Amino acid sequence: MKGAGPAIECDAVARRFGDRVALHRLDLAVERGEILGLLGPNGSGKTTTLRILATLLQPHEGAARVLQWDVVRDAMEVRRRIGVMPERPSLYERQTVEANVSFWAEAHGLADPAGAVREALRFVGLEDRRREPVGSLSKGLKQRVALARAIVHRPPVLLLDEPSSGLDPSAAAAMEGLIRDLARDGATVLLNTHRLAEAERLCDRVAILREGRLLRLGTPRQVRAALLGHIVEVELAGIVDAPARRAVESFPAVRETWWAPSAIRVRLIDAERDTPELVARLVSAGARIIAVRPAGDLERAYLELMSQPLPGSLAA
Numbered sequence: 001m002k003g004a005g006p007a008i009e010c011d012a013v014a015r016r017f018g019d020r021v022a023l024h025r026l027d028l029a030v031e032r033g034e035i036l037g038l039l040g041p042n043g044s045g046k047t048t049t050l051r052i053l054a055t056l057l058q059p060h061e062g063a064a065r066v067l068q069w070d071v072v073r074d075a076m077e078v079r080r081r082i083g084v085m086p087e088r089p090s091l092y093e094r095q096t097v098e099a100n101v102s103f104w105a106e107a108h109g110l111a112d113p114a115g116a117v118r119e120a121l122r123f124v125g126l127e128d129r130r131r132e133p134v135g136s137l138s139k140g141l142k143q144r145v146a147l148a149r150a151i152v153h154r155p156p157v158l159l160l161d162e163p164s165s166g167l168d169p170s171a172a173a174a175m176e177g178l179i180r181d182l183a184r185d186g187a188t189v190l191l192n193t194h195r196l197a198e199a200e201r202l203c204d205r206v207a208i209l210r211e212g213r214l215l216r217l218g219t220p221r222q223v224r225a226a227l228l229g230h231i232v233e234v235e236l237a238g239i240v241d242a243p244a245r246r247a248v249e250s251f252p253a254v255r256e257t258w259w260a261p262s263a264i265r266v267r268l269i270d271a272e273r274d275t276p277e278l279v280a281r282l283v284s285a286g287a288r289i290i291a292v293r294p295a296g297d298l299e300r301a302y303l304e305l306m307s308q309p310l311p312g313s314l315a316a
């Protein structure tokens with residue numbers, strides 16, 4: 001590994017296909033050990049970004065680096081350090097699970113390919129099915145074969161293109177758990193997804209692209225707060241009584257309030273900073289709190305962003 005610095009960097013990366021601009025000078029840095037989710041509508045440039053980082057496509061402008069290695073100049077060094085799960089992993093359907101993963105272990109020239117294959121299959125929970133042809137597996141299990149193939153050489157950086165696309169809720173949850181485990185073991189993960197609830201749970205930060213431009217970058221909480229305002233909902237076990245009301249109204253960080261019989265919605269100056277004190281004030285006033293949550297989720301924030309005119313657009 002070269003020096004310190006982010007695991008993945010894009011500096012003003014631009015890419016066109018004919019007249020169509022797929023990426024406009026994208027700047028992005030993914031810190032080591034971070035899970036960053038690339039979100040955006042179809043055609044917004046997510047796969048293009050991943051393919052450039054995977055050395056499968058060259059940028060027309062700018063530079064991209066993985067662990068400080070340039071994706072164009074040092075493509076071989078980059079390939080050694082990345083695990084890639086493409087949008088449509090091309091698996092050999094007639095060959096066994098084991099053979100599919102072994103092929104990649106051999107291609108990477110690993111010292112103990114058989115051991116690496118065993119470990120990768122154990123990690124994705126497919127050891128028992130290693131002798132079955134891939135064609136006989138469900139889509140969820142095929143995606144796990146694709147993940148095993150991507151991690152067989154234990155790469156520090158993972159590039160995953162819609163890893164849970166088309167999976168049922170249980171298979172998607174299993175995939176989410178595997179990705180979380182990989183990050184816990186130190187991998188840096190850049191993943192494309194349309195599953196916003198999953199991104200909200202899994203990703204340290206999300207980047208939202210639209211028409212090849214980066215519109216938002218931050219933690220799911222920051223993105224939500226920036227687009228939906230700093231509104232939190234507090235649910236109480238009983239009714240909102242006068243002391244609870246006074247506790248909220250006397251808190252200087254409160255900008256706006258909405259009252260329901262046993263719930264309070266509050267707009268704060270800064271939800272992240274002010275929520276703990278709001279809760280403390282309510283508890284001191286005798287309120288019995290059942291739940292405190294931000295109003296709206298990442299999906300609502302995303303839809304709000306997509307409903308806004310693009311910066312610089314004539315429709316603005």
Ligand SMILES: Nc1ncnc2c1ncn2[C@@H]1O[C@H](COP(=O)(O)OP(=O)(O)OP(=O)(O)O)[C@@H](O)[C@H]1O
Pocket residue numbers: 017020021022040041042043044045046047048049
């Ligand atoms: N090989 C290609 N040839 C021509 N145009 C392409 C090619 N690959 C991508 N594009 C175009 O570049 C733009 C960005 O595509 P990209 O696949 O990166 O989007 P995406 O955000 O990954 O979309 P999706 O969510 O549908 O996977 C689109 O307009 C797409 O049509």
